[in-house]
Amino acid sequence: MTPNTLDLSLLLSDRPAVAAGVYTQNVVCGAPVKLNRELTPSSSIRAVVINSGVANACTGEQGDRDAEAMSSKVAAVCQLGDQQVLVMSTGVIGEMLPMQKINAGIEAAALQLGESEASLIAAARGMMTTDTRHKICSREIDLDGRPVRICGMAKGAAMIGPNMATMLAVVMTDAALRESDAQAGLVDAVDESFNCISVDGHTSTSDTVLLLANGAAGGPVLEGRDLAKFQATLVEVCEDLAQSIPADGEGASHLITVEVHGCKTRQEAVIIARTIADSPLVKTAVAGNDPNWGRIVSAAGYAGIAFDPTKVSLLVNGLLLYEHGAPVAFDAETISSSMRADHDVGIVLLLDEGIASARFWTTDLTAEYVRLNADYHT
């Protein structure tokens, strides 16, 4: 394997880990998603195997057997029990896994297992498809003098809809967690992170976020204040990884952060933020460094959420463009320059209906995105 052709990653815990999973909401889901759904939450997971290039989705019963075979091969090579291996696949939909290559890859990966940062980077690179860079986030927290580590890796650059994406992520920690706390904590963290990103609004068949907690840090199972501290850091790690996906969005020239404040509920804020983030007209305007507030305000308006349009205000890159339902005078060139100069663009929409808010990350829409996706097979 050379660095450019890494396409199989193997993560192994030296002891059984509590494992939680959150999966795609797509009715049509990949074989690995079905396999993992059966196994998580669990208290005895030892390994995760990930291949990139072929998603093993829409592959019928043969696909299900292939996902099982990947799991069994890892179990055999690493001397694990049945049901101790989770599987992730990402890549083209509808093609069968090249099982001979997969099996050889698992054997090769098992020989290269390591604890170094280089091993971590290799694993993060092995799950990449059209990603231009690997995505890793690590944190260490102190729980009464006892260090606990959280380290996550993710992949994803397109077919990124809200409610996850063709995105895969694994977050590993040496904290000791109860199975139920791991699952509930992961659901909450995903809700604020991987469920708030979009590249093209297309929810993939294979989206998976896993949390593995093996307790190697020692100490008791986390509770109370320690658990809360752990959870806050888990959210941080998930948000960092989630953001890194649209930041590396296919063909994107901007990472757009959409904040919506003043809603009745967080759910309404998320829907409005997501509708703005998914509008091709907003996304092309940002690609053109055009502070086109009309497209942003009108996108909010068709989100299906009732609000008083005469109380809406809007800021782009911190500058007020629209206040209480009417445009304000502003220097378009100043804002356009600030958009041109920075990869990050901030859109803040203020309503006056309540106190709930949400944040959503997306990409702009460029001709390069279209070229990449119109010529996918060529």
Add this chain to the structure above:
Amino acid sequence: MTPNTLDLSLLLSDRPAVAAGVYTQNVVCGAPVKLNRELTPSSSIRAVVINSGVANACTGEQGDRDAEAMSSKVAAVCQLGDQQVLVMSTGVIGEMLPMQKINAGIEAAALQLGESEASLIAAARGMMTTDTRHKICSREIDLDGRPVRICGMAKGAAMIGPNMATMLAVVMTDAALRESDAQAGLVDAVDESFNCISVDGHTSTSDTVLLLANGAAGGPVLEGRDLAKFQATLVEVCEDLAQSIPADGEGASHLITVEVHGCKTRQEAVIIARTIADSPLVKTAVAGNDPNWGRIVSAAGYAGIAFDPTKVSLLVNGLLLYEHGAPVAFDAETISSSMRADHDVGIVLLLDEGIASARFWTTDLTAEYVRLNADYHT
């Protein structure tokens, strides 16, 4: 006015007409939409005035006053009463109407009123923005030896979401209709036509479809079989006009017709068809003449509608690509060639949940669309 700069259209009925209206579902709506909503349904409308270039949306109270002023100017010039004039505006959001130019345009248009086909075409061209061609559909039906005419015109090429779009349409008929029949009939016709098209999924602030029925054909108010015959033709006219909008979609190289069959309800079929039609990955695949069934099936899967994925089949341009939840062997080059050769692409998704179906029209997504919308202001 030269043919290339037509930007104001005036439609006048020689007698009071029954008028029905269906408007944008966007919470943020243009001033003309608010004005028309107050006036329709009505039995006394005489005129419709339409300007293109400035949408008069997000323009606060001044915008409301400007829409009223347009109406009053037409009433004064054509010697009509208050509340006999409907108004439509399309173009850039957030700019104030150039009222001096609008008033001059109304005076000029009033002097050019005519009954010829050339007048009809001039009116259809006057409402165009980025449209590359005018959109007119005419039908004549025979009701027991009495000819009745239905003639519609529409505009729209982008900011076209489902539930209408920055699309405007006026359907005129010399049939005699009851106010309530006109309104209910228009709602039904729009539901099967203008509510089933999409270019970019962005529902505009200004969408309006009007039906004017002035009874000039003579004969009694339509009822029973005659009304049913009229309604069927109204649906035909609306479908023809609706299709012509994505067919002229900004930068589009294909008109995509998405049919979904075998759903529990028509509403579920519409939601699945719309989700496929709005997927940037499906739209870019079609732009690349790529029969990428995986993107189509996975888009159906994230529509939020429950169905059995093992019973799904898919045809593209009449060729079976996917059957009962698994890909079938097919010659990709044959389908790709058929896509390359034809502006129209047909996607047919078959579920096995019920007998309801729906049809939805959209465009492909090209680099040209992005260029047009990223450089809108330059």
